Amino acid sequence: MNHSKVSELYNRHYGGLFLFIAALVIVPFVANSFLLSVLILVGLYGIVTTGLTMLMGYAGQISLGHAAFYGIGAYASAVMTGTYGMPGIVGILVGVAFAGTVAVLIGIPTLKLKENYLALATLGFGIIIFTFFKELKEITGGLNGFFGIPSFNLFGFAFDTDLKFYFLIWALLIVGILFSKNIIDSRVGRALRSIHGSDVAANSIGVNIQQYKLKVFVLSAVYASVAGSLYAHYVTFINPNLFTAMESITFLIMVVIGGSANIWGGMIGAIVYVLLNELLKEVVPMFFPNVGGEFQIVFFGILLVAILIYMPQGLAPTLGKVWRRLAGRKNKKAAVTGPPNADATVGGSKS
Amino acid sequence: MELTSQFIQLIFSGLTIGSIYALVAIGFVITYNITGVLNFAQGDFAMLGAMLAITFVSMDMPMGLGIILSIGIVVLVGGIFERTAIYPARNASLPTLIIITLGVAIAIRGFAILIWGTQPRSLPPFTENNPINVLNAVLLPQSIWAVGISLVSLIAMHYFFNKTFIGKAVTACVVNRSAARLMGIKPEWMSFISIAVSAGLGAIAGIIIAPISGATYEMGLMIGMKAFVAAVIGGLTNAPAAIIGAFMIGILESFTEGLWTSGYKDAISFALLLIVLFFMPNGLFAKASGKRV
Numbered sequence: 079m080n081h082s083k084v085s086e087l088y089n090r091h092y093g094g095l096f097l098f099i100a101a102l103v104i105v106p107f108v109a110n111s112f113l114l115s116v117l118i119l120v121g122l123y124g125i126v127t128t129g130l131t132m133l134m135g136y137a138g139q140i141s142l143g144h145a146a147f148y149g150i151g152a153y154a155s156a157v158m159t160g161t162y163g164m165p166g167i168v169g170i171l172v173g174v175a176f177a178g179t180v181a182v183l184i185g186i187p188t189l190k191l192k193e194n195y196l197a198l199a200t201l202g203f204g205i206i207i208f209t210f211f212k213e214l215k216e217i218t219g220g221l222n223g224f225f226g227i228p229s230f231n232l233f234g235f236a237f238d239t240d241l242k243f244y245f246l247i248w249a250l251l252i253v254g255i256l257f258s259k260n261i262i263d264s265r266v267g268r269a270l271r272s273i274h275g276s277d278v279a280a281n282s283i284g285v286n287i288q289q290y291k292l293k294v295f296v297l298s299a300v301y302a303s304v305a306g307s308l309y310a311h312y313v314t315f316i317n318p319n320l321f322t323a324m325e326s327i328t329f330l331i332m333v334v335i336g337g338s339a340n341i342w343g344g345m346i347g348a349i350v351y352v353l354l355n356e357l358l359k360e361v362v363p364m365f366f367p368n369v370g371g372e373f374q375i376v377f378f379g380i381l382l383v384a385i386l387i388y389m390p391q392g393l394a395p396t397l398g399k400v401w402r403r404l405a406g407r408k409n410k411k412a413a414v415t416g417p418p419n420a421d422a423t424v425g426g427s428k429s
Numbered sequence: 430m431e432l433t434s435q436f437i438q439l440i441f442s443g444l445t446i447g448s449i450y451a452l453v454a455i456g457f458v459i460t461y462n463i464t465g466v467l468n469f470a471q472g473d474f475a476m477l478g479a480m481l482a483i484t485f486v487s488m489d490m491p492m493g494l495g496i497i498l499s500i501g502i503v504v505l506v507g508g509i510f511e512r513t514a515i516y517p518a519r520n521a522s523l524p525t526l527i528i529i530t531l532g533v534a535i536a537i538r539g540f541a542i543l544i545w546g547t548q549p550r551s552l553p554p555f556t557e558n559n560p561i562n563v564l565n566a567v568l569l570p571q572s573i574w575a576v577g578i579s580l581v582s583l584i585a586m587h588y589f590f591n592k593t594f595i596g597k598a599v600t601a602c603v604v605n606r607s608a609a610r611l612m613g614i615k616p617e618w619m620s621f622i623s624i625a626v627s628a629g630l631g632a633i634a635g636i637i638i639a640p641i642s643g644a645t646y647e648m649g650l651m652i653g654m655k656a657f658v659a660a661v662i663g664g665l666t667n668a669p670a671a672i673i674g675a676f677m678i679g680i681l682e683s684f685t686e687g688l689w690t691s692g693y694k695d696a697i698s699f700a701l702l703l704i705v706l707f708f709m710p711n712g713l714f715a716k717a718s719g720k721r722v
Contacts, residue, residue, distance in 0.1 A: 139524070140527065187708075198467070198661060206699050209693060213693060330528060330531070376538075378536075382531070382532030387518050
């Protein structure tokens with residue numbers, strides 16, 4: 079393997095990243111409060127979708143239950159800090175422990191099966207967890223919701239304004255993306271890519287497929303749980319309807335829009351989804367004045383199908399090209415490189 | 430006597446809801462057998478059928494005509510869905526296809542919001558709905574319609590797949606796709622037929638449940654998922670087993686609701702799904718074949 083191939087595999091070009099971070103630092107000071115809250119939401123979703131991107135793009139599995147992990151984090155933090163007055167970090171850790179354990183329990187049996195039984199299992203699991211949020215009224219407050227979650231407090235520093243929270247969330251998101259990127263460029267990532275090439279070949283050279291898939295699944299559950307915890311602190315009021323199967327599908331839509339073949343795809347998808355969603359909420363009522371409910375889903379449903387048929391890699395590769403051009407590195411294949419299977423959005427072979 | 434009548438009552442309602450799940454579950458099995466796709470839009474065909482029938486009936490159309498017309502439209506929608514969303518992506522990976530059906534499902538749901546709004550609607554019963562007393566339990570004629578129509582549809586399906594030319598061609602594709610192709614059968618065309626037929630079955634299910642529990646734009650989600658559980662219990666490829674699975678889920682649900690709590694009803698059904706997936710991934714009735722492991 080020559081040098082250029084290696085740098086393609088482990089692209090360590092951080093110039094673009096610094097530009098991006100600089101933009102992230104400037105934006106909140108020019109944005110109004112509405113845009114700031116939208117960006118915080120994007121950041122929270124981005125954390126979830128980054129984990130989901132790894133699961134879909136690199137382990138070739140789909141989950142229809144990530145809203146449940148998001149909810150587990152949210153309720154863990156709500157109960158720990160709201161009911162028991164513990165520090166915020168305890169809530170996050172309890173959520174992570176709980177979500178991680180559940181992910182292991184679900185992952186071990188289902189990831190052994192072929193044909194995406196994980197999708198079905200997570201779907202069922204998501205509904206079970208939703209039912210618990212709804213029915214364990216003494217702990218969660220049931221459908222009335224859980225009120226009065228304190229703002230997030232880390233070792234005495236309170237993230238009590240939107241601006242502080244914005245920096246917390248986006249810093250965490252960037253760390254999360256870089257962490258995932260490192261994993262992809264590590265032994266685990268190489269193993270996952272070899273699974274893409276051929277299950278059998280990977281297995282025969284000693285790659286434990288199930289184990290690697292399980293690790294990624296658990297990691298994605300942990301990402302979702304952390305995001306959920308912070309979401310609870312941010313909105314201070316949660317109820318079970320925030321964590322339905324539809325919410326899990328929403329996460330999936332974001333990943334598909336961004337493209338799961340690239341680790342930045344999750345974040346890009348979250349940005350595009352949230353902005354489009356806000357736009358549609360403004361525009362559609364002009365044409366259908368009596369419309370209510372989540373009418374936007376018609377648009378996202380069609381978009382989902384169209385992207386998967388005509389642009390199966392999602393937006394990330396296209397945006398990546400534009401980005402490289404802006405960053406003045408036309409000829410280098412950097413920042414955005416997907417896994418080797420170029421034609422499939424979601425990995426895994428049709429077996 | 431009190432206990433037996435309650436018992437019979439719960440069996441009745443379990444069979445009613447089970448027959449709905451059976452129709453949708455058969456749709457899953459047919460689609461899965463031919464295309465290998467778990468069609469998440471299956472439940473939304475039921476919603477579409479119910480909503481269309483309600484609209485036609487409220488336009489003073491005779492009920493029978495309205496029902497047949499709505500089934501026809503849903504069959505058409507199913508066909509269009511296959512041509513525009515499944516066919517162009519037929520070479521994509523399985524997860525991609527699954528997400529495509531999810532996209533179609535929420536698109537249909539969104540259209541329903543735009544057209545019919547979010548308020549629940551209901552369809553009048555097919556005939557006068559005076560309760561009949563059977564063994565001290567109350568039986569509504571609509572329940573008899575539900576079970577009866579489901580059974581007739583299922584028998585019709587059996588006839589279609591085993592006795593008619595097109596049905597046999599579809600079955601041939603399930604048995605051996607390449608051999609069928611060598612015999613001049615086009616598997617792509619069969620996939621079109623199977624999804625259109627499944628959509629029609631879904632529509633029938635939605636129309637017969639509409640007088641019992643009403644119809645909303647989001648009803649498809651739950652019906653679809655329950656039917657999924659039924660199909661998985663049956664092993665996903667086995668139609669009669671899926672029907673048994675559907676009635677099991679229906680009865681389990683009505684007993685949970687009647688004897689314990691309605692709140693945990695859904696959790697119980699899906700816990701059953703997880704148990705089956707974990708311990709018997711080939712379904713409750715399968716001989717050990719190891720195909721999916």
